[in-house]
Amino acid sequence: MKEIVFENVCKKYGKNLIIDNLNFTIKSGERLILLGASGCGKSTTLRMIAGLEDITSGNLYMNGKRVNDISSGKRNISMVFQNYALYPHMTVADNIIYGLKVQNIAKAEISSRLKAAVEMLELGGLENRKPKDLSGGQRQRVALARAVVKRSELLLLDEPLSNLDAQLRVHARKELVKIHQTYKQTFIYVTHDQVEAMTIGDRVAILDKGRLQVIDTPSNVYNKPANIFTAKFIGSPGMNIFAAAYADHFLKIGKQSVKLPEFWSAYIGKRNCREFYLGIRPEHIFLQNEKRKNSFVGVVKYVEEYGSHCGIYFDLEGHEVVASGTNTALKPGTNIYFTLDSARMHVFDKESKKNIGYPEVCYDNVYQYQSV
C-alpha cells in the first residue's frame, strides 16, 4: 500500500560510496526481492527506506511525498533486522507486542495477534523466555513475528529466514505470502535463497556494489538475464558462461564447433556478432551416453551430489562447465557428450556484457519447450 520511489539516491560512509545513484520505483503492494552479493548495500538500502540511515544525496518518496527528513516512526514500517535487534530485557512475547503496545492497540486485539504470530512461527512455549535463552533460529522467528504483528503498510525483511531449517522456511514463506494477500502490504525482502526469491518476489532487483543491475520479474531475471552479472548471480550452480564465436552457422567453442539452429544463426548473423559470451544453465545441458550429431565433448572433473540431482563438472576446452544430472557414477577423466538446449541459450555482447536478446521462437516457447 505504499509506493516508494528512489531518485538519484546515493549513500556514503565516510568516503566510501556505498549506494551509487539508485533510481527505481517499488510499486504499491508489490513484493520486491533485493538480491546482491554480500556487502553490496542491501541492508543499507532497507535502512534508508526505514529512515534509519541518512540519505547522502537524492530523494526518496513514499506515496509521492519526499520522506528524506521524515523520522522512522512516522513512516509506518515494520522491519526484520538482519541481526534481529531483539530487546534483550523483554520476553519473547513482550518483544513481539511492544510495538502494538506503543500504538495503544486494544488488549484483546494485541493478544489475538500475538497468538496468531506465535502459531504461525511455531514459537509456542517460548513466550516467556528472554532472547538469550533462544536458539539462533528461534530468535530470528521472534524478529519476524515482531514485524508481522504490526501489519504496517511496508514490511522490510532483511534475510528473515536465513537461520531456519528448510521445512520451517517453506512454511514461513507461505505464511508470509498469505499475510501479503490479506493485508496487501508492500514487501521489500532481502534474501540469498533463490527459491525464496523466485516464489515470493513479484519483481527482483539485483544490486552490485551499490548499483542497480536489473529490476524485473523473477522469471525474466532467471530466464532472460539482462547481463552477465545477473546471469551468473542467480541460479545455483550459476549459469555457465564462456567465450564462444559464431561463424557461418556454426557455434565455435574452443576447437569444437556445432551447427546452430537457423533462428539463432539468423539472429546472431543479423547483429554481426563474431565473438561473444555464451551462457547456458546447468539444467539446459543435455548429457548423453555416447557421441551424437551436434554434440560437444568434455572431460569429467568431478560430480557433486545434491540429493534430488547432481552437478557434473567437466572441462570444455579449458572452461569449467557444470551440468545438472542424476548420474553420480561418472568417473573423473572419462569423456562426456552433451548438447545445449538451443532455446535456452544466452548470448552476451563481448564488450558491454549485455544480453543481445533472443530469437522470437525462443521467446514464445521459453516455458514450454520441454514437455513435462
Add this chain to the structure above:
Amino acid sequence: MKEIVFENVCKKYGKNLIIDNLNFTIKSGERLILLGASGCGKSTTLRMIAGLEDITSGNLYMNGKRVNDISSGKRNISMVFQNYALYPHMTVADNIIYGLKVQNIAKAEISSRLKAAVEMLELGGLENRKPKDLSGGQRQRVALARAVVKRSELLLLDEPLSNLDAQLRVHARKELVKIHQTYKQTFIYVTHDQVEAMTIGDRVAILDKGRLQVIDTPSNVYNKPANIFTAKFIGSPGMNIFAAAYADHFLKIGKQSVKLPEFWSAYIGKRNCREFYLGIRPEHIFLQNEKRKNSFVGVVKYVEEYGSHCGIYFDLEGHEVVASGTNTALKPGTNIYFTLDSARMHVFDKESKKNIGYPEVCYDNVYQYQSV
C-alpha cells in the same frame, strides 16, 4: 584428526532436557553434518564439544580421552559461532589473527595465513574495518576466516554460510573442502542448506528435539531415509508422504489404485504390510500430459517456480502432493496425471514410522535407474 565419542550425553537447561542421551561417534578426519529443526539442539551439541557448555550427564571422549572436564582452550578446536562472536573492538585483520598471535606463531606465517584467508573469503579491503562497519555477510566471513586460519584438528561450524549469497556460498564451500583435504581436520558442520549438507558431509546426523534420529551418509539419508522424520526433513520441497494400502499386488491411495511392480509386491507381501505410509520425492513423480496405464490422477492446486524447475502442487485424494517439473503453465483446477518412480518409492511402517527397506532391485539400481 580427532575422533569424538558421545556416550549417553544429556544436557539440561534448568529443567528442560535439551540433549537427550546422545550416543554416536564422529570419526577422525570426518566431515559430519548436523541437521535438525530450529531449536533442536545443534548449537548446544557443538558447544558441548567445544567445552563451552557443561555436560549434564554422560561422557564425551576425544581421541579416547574423556574430556568432560577439559577446558576449551586445551581441546585444540576452532569454531564459527552462529552469531559470529567477533571481537567488536578489533579490526577485521586483528580478529582473524588474534588466536594465532596468542599462540606465538611467527609473524611471517601469520601474515601469510591472513592473506590466504582474506583471499579465500573475499575480504580484501576490509582488513582495517571494525565489525560494526561490516555487512552481515562480511561479518560471517570474518568469523569463518578466524576459524580457518587456526588450522586446528577440529573445526566446528555453526551455520557458517547462512548469510552469504549463492555464488559466494558455493565458492566458500569448495574452499572449505579444499582446506579439509589439505589438513584432514575433523569437521562438524551445522547447516540448513541441503546442498551444503550433501556436498560437504561424509555423514549426516539428524537431530530431533535433542534426540539423534539418524546418522548416515548423505545419499543414504536422502535416498533411503530411516524414518518418516528424516525423510520429511531433508529435501526441499520435502518428500511427499501419505497413507496408502497394499492389497493383492495393488497400491491403493484413497480410491485410486495401480498395480505395483512385482519386486514391491513380493517385498511388501512378505512383510505383511496392509496399511503403511508411502513416501515419494517430488522429482520421482513423473507427470504426464494424458492418462496412461498405471497413472494416478490429481487436481492441480498451484505451481511454484524455482527457476531451474518448478514445484507443482496438486491434490491427490485429499493429500497435498508436490512434484518437480518445468511446466509452469499448469492451471489450478486442471487434472494432472502421473506415475511414481517405483524404484524410488519408500514404504514406512504405520506404527513405528520406520522405513521397512527396499526390494533388492531398487538397491542395486538406486543410482542408475534413470539414464542420463
Add this chain to the structure above:
Amino acid sequence: MRIESNLKWHILLILALFISLMPIVFAVSTSFKELSEAYSNVLGIIPDKPTLSNYLRIFQELPLNKITFNTLVVAATVTIFKVITSVMAAYAFVYFDFKGKNLLYFILISTIFIPFTMTMIPNYLIISQIGLRNNIMGVILPQLSDATGIFLIRQAMRSIPMPLIEAARLEAAGNFQIMANIVLPLVKPAVISTGIMFFINSWNEYVWPVLILKDTTNYTLPLALQLFVSSEGGTDFCLAMAVSVVTMIIPLGLYLIFQKYIINTFTSSGVKG
C-alpha cells in the same frame, strides 16, 4: 564454561574480604562493649559482658529517630533528583545532535573536578540569602549540582546497541517510550549503581551539613556521630561505634535489598548483536 580449580582464587578472595570486613565486625562488636572492655579485650569479637547501654544512651541523648529521618530525606531527595536529571541529560547527550552539545558536555563534566571546598563559601552565601540555613533544604540544594551521574549514565547509554533503539523507533515509539521501555531497562545497572553512590555519598555527607545545620533536631547522622567524637575529652569509642552502627544500618539494608536486584539486572542484559 568450565569450572577449573579455583581454590587459590577463593582463598585469596576470602583473605581480602577478611581484611575489608574486619573493621565493620569490630565496630559492631565494640558498640556492644563497655568502655573498659573495649580497651582490655581488643580482639574479642563477642563481648564478655555484652551491653546495650551504648545504644540506650545515644537514643536517650539524641533525637536519633528524627535525625535518621532527616538523613533519609536528604539522601533520598538528592538521589532521586540527581538520578532523574542525570538520566534526562545523558539521554539528550547520547541520542540527540544539537548545537554546542560537545562544549556543553565538556563544561558539565569539567565541574567534576571542582573541589567542593572551592564553591563552599559562595554556596553558603546563597543558601543564607534564600533563608535555608538550619533547614535540610539548604543541605540538599548544593548537592544537586553534580555531573558524575550524567557521565556514568551517558557511558552506559553509549553501550546500548543502536539497532535496539532503531527497532523501537520503527515501532513509532516516541522519545519518552524509548527512554522508558528500552533505554532505561538496559542501563538499569548503571542507574542503580549511580543511585547507590549518590545515596551513600549524600547519606555520609558531613562537611556541608556541619556548616548549615544548627539544631540537633535538624541534624543528619554524620553530625550526630561527630557529637561523640571529641578530641579534647577523648573519643568514647563505644558510643561512637554505636552511632556508627546506626549510621550504617540503613544504607546497608538498602544495599542488601537491592543487591539481588542488581545481580538480576546485570545478568539479564547480556545480549548484544
Add this chain to the structure above:
Amino acid sequence: MKKKFGNKDVWIAYGLILPALLVFAIFMFYPFFYTVYLSFFDWNMIKPVKEFIGLANYKALFADPLMPLVIKNTVEYILILLVLNCVAPYVLAFVLSFVIKRGRGFYKGAFFLPSVISLVVGSILYLWVLNPVSGPAAILAEFLGINIPIWSKTQGLVIVVLSIITTWKIFGYNFIVIFGGVSGVPQEIIEAAKIDNVPLYKIFFDIVLPMSSATGVYIFIMTIVQGLQYVFTPVKVVTQGGPDNASSNIIYNIYQEGFVFYHTGYASAMSIVAMVLFIVLLVIEFRYVEKGIYYEN
C-alpha cells in the same frame, strides 16, 4: 552517520538538559566564577573590604615552597589509589565474571559492604585498628612477630595508610561498577577466545579491558575525583596533614589555607590552579584515551 533523532526535536534535547543545567548554574557556575573573582583579592572571609591584589595570589602560589611537596603527595596518593581501586577491582571483577562461578553473589555483596559506611566512621575505626602499639592489627602482628611501624608519623607510610583507608571506602563501589562493565562483555566473545586457548591474562588485557574501557575510564576518573574528595576526611581525622605536611595534598591544602588560615583569596587561587590541572588531565583523556575506547555506538 547513523541517524539521530530528527532535527526539529532539538528543543526536546534542551528541555532534557535544562533541569540539570539550572541547578548547575546556581550552585556550581556562579560559585565557581565567584571563586575566580576572589582569587584576585586578599581577603579572610569577613573583612568588609576585599583588597584587590591582581595576580599576587598566583605568584605567591608558585613561589610557595610547600607546593611541590603537596603536589608530590597528591600524585603519590593518586597513584597508589589507582592501583588499589582501578587495577585491583578490575582483576577481581574479571575473576568473578569469567573465572569462578561459585559464590559470585556472596563476594559481590561482601566486597561492596564497606563502601556504604561513612569515612568518618572508617577513619576512626582505622585509627584504632591500625594503632601500631595497641590496636588489634598490632596485637595480631605481634603473634606473627611483626612490629607495625608508627605509620602516622612516618613519611611515605602515612600516605599508604591514608590510601588504604580511602580504598576501603571506594573499592566496593568501583568493583560493582566495573563488574557491571566487565560482565557486559558478551559471554560468547570470551568463549571464542577460550577456544583459541587464549590465556586468562590475555583475555583480560586483549578483550575484557578494551571492551569495558568505557566503564574503565569512568572508574579511572572517579577514582581520582572521589579519591581526592574522600581523602579529606581521614587526613583531617587522622593526621591533620602531618607529620610535617607529609600527608597533606592539594585538596587538604586548599582547605587548610581557606578554612584554617583564612587566606580566602589564596585558597581560591589554589583551587583554580588545581582545577586547571585536572582539566588538563581531562582534556588529555578526551584527546588520547577516548580514541582507544570501545563504544557500542
Add this chain to the structure above:
Amino acid sequence: GCGKSDTGNEQAGQGEKVKIEYWHVNAETQGGKTVQELVDNFNAQSKDVEVVARYNPDMYKGLMQNLQAEAAAGKSPAVVQVGWAFLDYFSNNFSYVPPQKVVDDYFPQDKAFLQDNFLPNVMDLAKNNKGEQVGIPYSLSTPVLYINKDLLRQAGLDENGPKTWEDLIKFSDTIKEKTGKYGFYMQEPADNWAQQALLESNGARMISDGKASFASEDGIKAYQAYADMVTKTKSALHISWDQGVQSFVNGDVGMLYTTIAQRANVQKGAKFDVAAISSPAWAGKPKRLPAGGCFLAITAQDEKQQKAAWEFLKYLYSVESMAAWTKGTGYVPPRKDVADAENGLKSFLEENQMMKAATSQMDSVVPWASFPGDAGLQAEQMLLDARDKILSGDVSAHDALTQTQNQINALLK
C-alpha cells in the same frame, strides 16, 4: 519546611521571648549533655530569653570556621565559646562586646560581678594583647600526668610518680628497660599546648614583646630532652593523640601527659591502677601551665540580644551551674568559691581524686600563647611542623626551633 527562614537571632516580636544562640564545642562525651541541661534549665526559669545551643564539631577551630562563615553571611550568634588559642584571632576579626561594657550599659546592679567572683590572674587569661577584656573565662584545663601505677611498680619505681621532668625522663627510660613497654607519651594534637608547658616551665617563653622567642637556650634544652626520649632511648612514644591515649589506657605506656579533660575517658577505660598527678616541673624552676578550655564572648549585635546574652551568662556563672559544668566536663572551674561550696564541688572533689591534680595547680596557670595578627594560625602550624621534625630525629631541637622562630617572626611582620 522549605523556604522557612530562620529568624533566630534577629528581632523577636513583642511578648515573645528573645531568642539567642549559644555556640559551644562540647560533644556529647565532653559535656554536651550538661550544656543542654543548663540551657534547658535556663529557658525554663527565664521569662523573656530563650537560648538555642548549637554544637560546633571540630573543637574551637571548627567553631571559629563556622563563625567565619556566619559572619560572611552577615549574621552572628549571641554567645560563643572561644578557645584560648584563638583569643587574638577572635578579637582581631570578629565584632564582640566586652562583658563589662554590657554590664555597665544595661545592668548597673551587676557592676561588681566579675571582680567579685574571679581571680585576677584567671580574668587576665581572656585579655588580648592590647589588654582588652574580650570575654570571661569559662572552662579551664591544665595538663596533668596520668600514671600507670601497676607499670611503675613493675619497673621498681615510686608509684607516686615523678615530681620533675628530670625524674620523668629517668622513670620513662626505666620503664622501657624493665618492662619493654613505652615509658611516656605527651599529647600531640594539632596544637602546641602541652609542649608549651614543657618549654615555659623551663624558663623559655613562647612569645615576648609580640615576637616568637621559644628558641631560647632553655626552650631548646627542654625540647631536646623530650626529643631524646623519643629518638635516642626510644622510651617515649611519638604518635597521634588518640592513639597515644588509647595505648596508655590499654596499658602499653607508663605515663601520659595530657589534659585533665581526658580524666573521665582514662578513668572509665583503664583496667589498671591509674592516677593523675600534677604536672611536673623542671628542677628548681616554677611551673607555667597554659590554660586550655575557653572563655565566653558576647557577639550579640543589638541591645536586646546583648541583654539576653548577659542574662544567660550570669546564669552560667552561678555556683550551681559552674559545679554542674565541672562535673559534666572535667574542666576546672574558673570562678572562686565553687570548689569548696556545699552546693558546689566539695563532695565531688573528694570522690574524684584525679581532679585534685588540676585544681591544685591553678596558681601556675598562664595564658595559652597565641601569636598576634592574621598569621597567628599559620605560625601555630609551623610549630606543629617543627614538632614533627624534631621528634622524627632528623633535625635537632636547636635547628628546628631556631629556624621556626625566624620564620614566624618574618611572618608576623
